Amino acid sequence: MILHPTYDINDQGHLTIGGLDSVLLAGEFGTPAYFLDTDAVRNMCRLYKRCFAKYFGENSIPVYAGKALCYKGLYSLIAEEGLCADCVSSGELYTANAAGFPMDKVFFHGNNKTDSDLRYALEVGVGHIVVDGIDELLALDGIAGEMGKNPTILLRITPGIDPHTHQKIVTGNVDSKFGMAILTGQAFEFVKAALECNNLTLDGFHCHVGSQIFDIDPFTEACDIMLAFVAKVKGLYGYEAKILNIGGGFGVRYTEDDPQIDYEANIRALGEEIDKMCAEYKIDKPMLLMEPGRSIVAAAGATLYTCGTVKSVTGFRNYVSVDGGMPDNPRYTLYQSKYTILNATRANAPADFPCTVSGRCCESGDLLAEGISMATPKRGDIIATLVTGAYNYSMASNYNRIPRAPIIEISGGVAKVAVRRETFADVASLDI
Numbered sequence: 140m141i142l143h144p145t146y147d148i149n150d151q152g153h154l155t156i157g158g159l160d161s162v163l164l165a166g167e168f169g170t171p172a173y174f175l176d177t178d179a180v181r182n183m184c185r186l187y188k189r190c191f192a193k194y195f196g197e198n199s200i201p202v203y204a205g206k207a208l209c210y211k212g213l214y215s216l217i218a219e220e221g222l223c224a225d226c227v228s229s230g231e232l233y234t235a236n237a238a239g240f241p242m243d244k245v246f247f248h249g250n251n252k253t254d255s256d257l258r259y260a261l262e263v264g265v266g267h268i269v270v271d272g273i274d275e276l277l278a279l280d281g282i283a284g285e286m287g288k289n290p291t292i293l294l295r296i297t298p299g300i301d302p303h304t305h306q307k308i309v310t311g312n313v314d315s316k317f318g319m320a321i322l323t324g325q326a327f328e329f330v331k332a333a334l335e336c337n338n339l340t341l342d343g344f345h346c347h348v349g350s351q352i353f354d355i356d357p358f359t360e361a362c363d364i365m366l367a368f369v370a371k372v373k374g375l376y377g378y379e380a381k382i383l384n385i386g387g388g389f390g391v392r393y394t395e396d397d398p399q400i401d402y403e404a405n406i407r408a409l410g411e412e413i414d415k416m417c418a419e420y421k422i423d424k425p426m427l428l429m430e431p432g433r434s435i436v437a438a439a440g441a442t443l444y445t446c447g448t449v450k451s452v453t454g455f456r457n458y459v460s461v462d463g464g465m466p467d468n469p470r471y472t473l474y475q476s477k478y479t480i481l482n483a484t485r486a487n488a489p490a491d492f493p494c495t496v497s498g499r500c501c502e503s504g505d506l507l508a509e510g511i512s513m514a515t516p517k518r519g520d521i522i523a524t525l526v527t528g529a530y531n532y533s534m535a536s537n538y539n540r541i542p543r544a545p546i547i548e549i550s551g552g553v554a555k556v557a558v559r560r561e562t563f564a565d566v567a568s569l570d571i
């Protein structure tokens with residue numbers, strides 16, 4: 140096993156993904172390609188489902204955050220596993236609906252839902268709209284009235300804490316484009332306004348503190364602030380929240396330097412803290428929801444590339460160029476995210492070739508990793524990036540008119556195409 144149970148090395152010295160030989164997979168499906176071990180995804184869904192019911196309360200269901208990875212087949216899997224879903228755009232709603240996902244189990248997010256997003260959400264029967272601010276609240280109330288609907292809403296509240304993760308993926312700060320802050324008092328005005336709306340039913344509150352978080356402290360802090368808020372709102376307006384959704388964010392091990400995370404131990408500890416807080420604030424425990432995205436899919440994914448040019452810049456460094464890059468994985472370029480990248484063809488050989496892994500785009504910053512080592516690669520070798528199940532395909536682009544890579548699902552030792560490879564014709568298909 141390398142990092143996670145999805146990856147191993149076989150007798151040929153090749154990396155395996157979900158038990159299948161990566162060199163054979165690359166030959167059959169081409170490169171670059173994303174591979175997803177759906178058995179591993181299901182295991183994570185089941186782990187969250189079991190732990191939430193046990194430690195948060197029987198009615199607590201994990202809400203899968205589709206921004207991490209979104210395509211029809213995955214929504215079908217999430218529906219089969221009985222999870223709810225968090226969608227952040229009409230495009231994600233459309234995909235969920237097209238997959239036959241039960242739309243009453245969807246939470247619709249976004250800091251700037253347009254009127255047409257709101258109408259679409261009501262048309263497809265979204266279960267909960269997570270309203271981001273007063274402006275949106277009033278717009279939704281009006282649209283719901285026109286359409287003769289009475290949607291159920293949560294209010295996005297900003298607890299004002301810093302989860303010590305990458306600044307660009309922090310979302311719970313006071314100075315944020317998301318939600319209404321407790322510290323400024325605006326969250327209270329928000330609740331008052333929601334209770335005065337004629338066409339909306341307020342079900343509770345939502346917050347999200349950040350992503351790639353390894354310990355429960357930011358979550359405990361957020362729960363403390365949010366439960367105190369629930370209690371204060373009860374005192375002020377006599378309104379008691381039925382739902383508290385504390386967002387996503389549990390971390391994932393990308394490299395050996397990242398800590399191992401025991402999700403069950405974390406959820407148990409958080410559940411215990413929440414019970415104590417509810418007793419302290421003298422409120423009934425709301426239905427507690429969390430929205431894991433990354434931790435459900437990341438460790439189940441891997442991307443395979445074919446090695447092209449290998450060159451040494453004398454006195455500087457070695458570059459290993461692969462046939463993908465920032466179009467399929469922009470996370471190093473955007474956040475300097477670290478990945479485990481290896482020579483999948485020679486996975487048993489010592490990783491003694493120091494290198495920078497570069498993509499194929501016409502841009503110097505198109506890198507996948509710097510300062511890593513792998514077994515000396517040759518043109519034609521298969522290079523793998525592990526733990527790419529989250530925020531890779533969902534953030535992919537067509538930069539340089541490069542067609543997007545396919546997603547190949549692996550389950551029970553069988554691989555099948557779940558999202559086909561884009562063609563050049565696909566890429567040019569919208570040009571008039």
Ligand code: LLP
Nearest residue numbers: 204347350351386387388430431432433530
């Ligand atoms: N719920 C809400 C309201 C969120 O904003 C997010 C992530 C999640 C759930 C899921 O969080 P997760 O469990 O996946 O950490 N593109 C960035 C990540 C941005 C995350 C934004 N919100 C990346 O590649 O790291």
